[in-house]
Amino acid sequence: MGLSPLQSIHMTEKNSIKVVDKIKDMQTLSSNIRKEGRIISFVPTMGALHEGHLSLIRKAKEKGEFLVVSIFVNPTQFGPNEDYKKYTRDLESDLRKIKEIGVDVVFSPDINEIYPDGFETYVEVQELQKPLCGQFRPGHFKGVGTIVLKLFNIVKPDIAIFGEKDYQQLKIIQKMARDLHLEIEVIGLPIIREDDGLALSSRNAYLSKKEREQARALSEALGEIRMRFNQGQNDISDLIHEGREVLNKSLIYDIDYLEIRNGNTLEGKEKAKSGDLVAIAAKIGHTRLIDNIKL
Amino acid sequence: MGLSPLQSIHMTEKNSIKVVDKIKDMQTLSSNIRKEGRIISFVPTMGALHEGHLSLIRKAKEKGEFLVVSIFVNPTQFGPNEDYKKYTRDLESDLRKIKEIGVDVVFSPDINEIYPDGFETYVEVQELQKPLCGQFRPGHFKGVGTIVLKLFNIVKPDIAIFGEKDYQQLKIIQKMARDLHLEIEVIGLPIIREDDGLALSSRNAYLSKKEREQARALSEALGEIRMRFNQGQNDISDLIHEGREVLNKSLIYDIDYLEIRNGNTLEGKEKAKSGDLVAIAAKIGHTRLIDNIKL
Numbered sequence: 001m002g003l004s005p006l007q008s009i010h011m012t013e014k015n016s017i018k019v020v021d022k023i024k025d026m027q028t029l030s031s032n033i034r035k036e037g038r039i040i041s042f043v044p045t046m047g048a049l050h051e052g053h054l055s056l057i058r059k060a061k062e063k064g065e066f067l068v069v070s071i072f073v074n075p076t077q078f079g080p081n082e083d084y085k086k087y088t089r090d091l092e093s094d095l096r097k098i099k100e101i102g103v104d105v106v107f108s109p110d111i112n113e114i115y116p117d118g119f120e121t122y123v124e125v126q127e128l129q130k131p132l133c134g135q136f137r138p139g140h141f142k143g144v145g146t147i148v149l150k151l152f153n154i155v156k157p158d159i160a161i162f163g164e165k166d167y168q169q170l171k172i173i174q175k176m177a178r179d180l181h182l183e184i185e186v187i188g189l190p191i192i193r194e195d196d197g198l199a200l201s202s203r204n205a206y207l208s209k210k211e212r213e214q215a216r217a218l219s220e221a222l223g224e225i226r227m228r229f230n231q232g233q234n235d236i237s238d239l240i241h242e243g244r245e246v247l248n249k250s251l252i253y254d255i256d257y258l259e260i261r262n263g264n265t266l267e268g269k270e271k272a273k274s275g276d277l278v279a280i281a282a283k284i285g286h287t288r289l290i291d292n293i294k295l
Numbered sequence: 296m297g298l299s300p301l302q303s304i305h306m307t308e309k310n311s312i313k314v315v316d317k318i319k320d321m322q323t324l325s326s327n328i329r330k331e332g333r334i335i336s337f338v339p340t341m342g343a344l345h346e347g348h349l350s351l352i353r354k355a356k357e358k359g360e361f362l363v364v365s366i367f368v369n370p371t372q373f374g375p376n377e378d379y380k381k382y383t384r385d386l387e388s389d390l391r392k393i394k395e396i397g398v399d400v401v402f403s404p405d406i407n408e409i410y411p412d413g414f415e416t417y418v419e420v421q422e423l424q425k426p427l428c429g430q431f432r433p434g435h436f437k438g439v440g441t442i443v444l445k446l447f448n449i450v451k452p453d454i455a456i457f458g459e460k461d462y463q464q465l466k467i468i469q470k471m472a473r474d475l476h477l478e479i480e481v482i483g484l485p486i487i488r489e490d491d492g493l494a495l496s497s498r499n500a501y502l503s504k505k506e507r508e509q510a511r512a513l514s515e516a517l518g519e520i521r522m523r524f525n526q527g528q529n530d531i532s533d534l535i536h537e538g539r540e541v542l543n544k545s546l547i548y549d550i551d552y553l554e555i556r557n558g559n560t561l562e563g564k565e566k567a568k569s570g571d572l573v574a575i576a577a578k579i580g581h582t583r584l585i586d587n588i589k590l
Contacts, residue, residue, distance in 0.1 A: 023476055120422045121440075121474035126415045145416075153476040179416035181318055181448040 005032030011105070015095040019106045023114075023154050026107050030068070030156040038065040042157030044148060047071040048088035048202035049097045052192040056161045057101050059189055068155050069098060070107040072114065076122075077143030088202060107155060114150065122146045125172045125179070131266050132168050132279055133290065136256040141172055148173050152182060160184050165191045165199050167277060167292045171266060191291070193219065199291045206287040215284050217250035221258065222293045225278050229295050234272045236260045247282065256281035256288070263294055300327030306400070310390040314401045318409075318449050321402050325363070325451040333360040337452030339443060342366040343383035343497035344392045347487040351456045352396050354484055363450050364393060365402040367409065371417075372438030383497060402450060409445065417441045420467045420474070426561050427463050427574055428585065431551040436467055443468050447479060455479050460486045460494050462572060462587045466561060486586070488514065494586045501582040510579050512545035516553065517588045520573050524590050529567045531555045542577065551576035551583070558589055 009029045011020045020026045033040055041064025043056045061067050071094055078084035091108060098106075122142050129141035152160065162170045170188040177186050192200045197219035198212075207215055221243040228242055243258050261268055263277040272295055279292040304324045306315045315321045328335055336359025338351045356362050366389055373379035386403060393401075417437050424436035447455065457465045465483040472481050487495045492514035493507075502510055516538040523537055538553050556563055558572040567590055574587040 027476070027478060118470075119474050121418060121420045121471045123416060123418045126417060128415065150474075150476055175413075176416045179414050179445075181322070181445055183322060 005029060005036060007032075015092065015099055017095045017099060017103055017106055019091075019095075019108055021107075021109050021113065023109065026068075026105075026109075026154050027156070029105065030154070033066045034156060039159065040064055040066045040068060040155065040157045041159040041161065042068045042070070042151075042155045043161050044070045044072075044151050045094075046073045046087065046202070047091065047094045048205070049094045050192075050200045050202060050204075052163055052165060052200040054097065054101065055192050056163055056189055057098055057103065059187070060159065060161045061101055061103075063159050063161075063187075064157075067102065067104045068107055068157065069103050069105075070109075070151055070155065072107075072109055072147070072151075074143060074147040075111065075115070076146060077140050079137055079139065082137070083203070083206075086206075088205060107151075114147070123149050123176065123180075125175050128168065128172045128175055128266055131261065131268070132257060132259065133281060134168070136281065141169065144169055145172060145176050149176065149180070152177075152184060157184055159187060161187045161189060163191065164188045164292070165201065165290070167279060168266065171264070197223065199289075201289060203287055203289060207284060211284045211287065214250045214252060215289060217247050217252055218280055218282060218289060218291045219293075220250075221246040222278050222280060222291060225260070226293055226295055229272050236270055236272050239272055239278075243278075243280075252282050252284065254283035256283070258282075260295070300324060300331060302327075309387065310394055312390045312394060312398055312401055314386075314390075314403050316402075316404050316408065318404065321363075321400075321404075321449050322451070324400065325449075328361045329451060334454065335359055335361045335363060335450065335452045336454040336456065337363045337365070337446075337450045338456050339365045339367075339446050340389075341368045341382065341497070342386065342389045343500070344389045345487075345495045345497060345499075347458055347460060347495040349392065349396070350487050351458055351484055352393055352398065354482070355454065355456045356396055356398075358454050358456075358482075359452075362397065362399045363402055363452065364398050364400075365404075365446055365450065367402075367404055367442070367446075369438060369442040370406065370410070371441060372435050374432055374434065377432070378498070378501075381501075383500060402446075409442070418444050418471065418475075420470050423463065423467045423470055423561055426556065426563070427552060427554065428576060429463070431576065436464070439464055440467060440471055444471065444475070447472075447477060452479055454482060456482045456484060458486065459483045459587070460496065460585070462574060463561065466559070492518065494584075496584060498582055498584060502579060506579045506582065509545045509547060510584060512542050512547055513575055513577060513584060513586045514588075515545075516541040517573050517575060517586060520555070521588055521590055524567050531565055531567050534567060534573075538573075538575075547577050547579065549578035551578070553577075555590070 009025045011018045041060035043060045123145045124142050174186045196216045224246045225239045225243045258280045263275045276295045281290045304320045306313045336355035338355045368382050418440045419437050469481045491511045519541045520534045520538045553575045555567050558570045571590045576585045
């Protein structure tokens with residue numbers, strides 16, 4: 001036997017989970033693991049973990065032989081008036097939540113480690129980033145693509161798992177991986193929902209009790225559209241109209257978009273087809289939430 | 296002993312050099328070589344090889360244990376009115392030139408292999424790409440950064456070697472490698488010149504006899520500036536003026552730029568200092584040539 005792959009890697013141990021915070025250490029560790037021929041699976045997160053994240057991490061545990069979770073609130077994907085500062089940061093609590101899954105290493109770098117002075121290299125998936133959230137969050141997907149590419153180059157996974165809740169993000173990362181010849185299988189997993197249908201999100205924590213009530217209308221609107229489609233309606237403007245009625249009934253008027261698009265290319269269309277994506281982004285009070293389903 | 300690293304890789308042999316043209320084959324081959332612990336050195340080129348390229352390839356041979364040269368005329372780095380179509384393509388001749396160096400594999404993919412339908416992911420080094428050639432060739436460095444990142448992900452080198460003739464390109468790739476955490480040592484090597492000082496370039500082949508005479512003024516202008524700097528002049532506008540005089544004497548008036556900038560950041564300045572870059576781009580007839588020296 002050679003040296004342990006953890007040999008000479010600087011890491012701390014918190015809640016019995018190994019935490020690495022330097023890029024060089026993570027890269028050395030991942031290289032050592034790969035040299036042993038073990039499959040690295042990876043779930044990148046911004047922390048504030050909920051059951052949605054845990055479902056990804058559990059699947060990653062199943063699919064890989066060495067499981068890395070990253071926790072990093074990425075500034076470059078937040079707009080100037082977005083919630084970067086107030087985004088929940090609680091590493092101890094996050095570690096507690098994933099403790100029983102058997103994560104091998106949490107990579108939790110400092111912001112200056114990831115974006116040192118003079119950082120200026122960005123990646124963009126030019127077309128897929130345009131519609132939906134791309135229209136309302138300029139620069140968001142540029143920030144997402146860039147941090148994910150950086151994390152991929154640091155963690156060097158064989159498999160990376162993302163949630164379908166951020167559907168456009170998932171498609172962008174899959175395209176980026178293909179276009180840049182990354183040898184990483186990028187897997188998307190279904191949305192996890194509350195009992196009333198609300199998609200789990202770290203941002204649900206911002207909702208007041210009354211807003212939480214209203215928020216169920218998002219998934220209800222998507223459900224209404226799918227029901228009507230299943231009944232034979234396929235005119236998209238009609239379907240969207242029905243969805244908006246549901247939202248308005250719950251006094252949700254601040255709707256960034258409610259759209260039906262091709263589920264692979266995200267291209268717009270006039271007639272709905274099986275496999276199409278129905279996606280919504282709306283503000284409940286000050287909280288912007290997104291959700292989607294497939295027809 | 297296990298299987299040969301070349302086992303199951305599809306390749307042809309031309310002029311006794313192994314040529315791989317599929318991404319997947321190149322990636323598998325490079326993975327096999329890396330698993331053996333051998334150091335991969337890499338020189339990306341657009342073919343039309345001259346002594347400048349050969350100096351890079353020889354150095355790469357020295358520094359690595361498995362030497363890959365790529366030959367690919369990259370469309371995304373040419374502007375709409377540039378010389379993409381007429382750029383010299385002669386694989387047989389290129390292979391003949393590098394035959395005696397001992398290149399292990401030439402990677403020479405088809406354009407559709409590198410840019411399949413739907414390709415849309417690009418990388419940009421935002422600040423370094425702005426001055427000098429960036430001002431006159433919009434999109435050029437976006438194309439360069441993107442193809443180099445793709446080639447790095449395909450060839451997976453430990454060491455990559457570029458010429459200092461494309462000085463801004465070298466700086467951009469070094470920055471990209473740092474910013475994206477690529478574990479690749481990006482090395483720049485000095486310009487190789489003709490006896491009269493003209494920097495070697497594949498585009499020199501476009502010059503008429505008379506233009507070839509004129510072209511020596513480019514390096515002469517740079518030399519004049521350096522000489523005056525060494526004599527104690529450091530006012531940049533004065534130095535540039537002297538350089539332009541040399542060009543004009545040779546009837547070169549179509550000058551994209553003649554500038555002195557910080558050799559690392561490429562930032563503009565007023566007073567010249569040791570280590571600064573003096574860079575020029577000018578058209579001789581229809582042929583755009585570049586050159587540079589350090590003070």
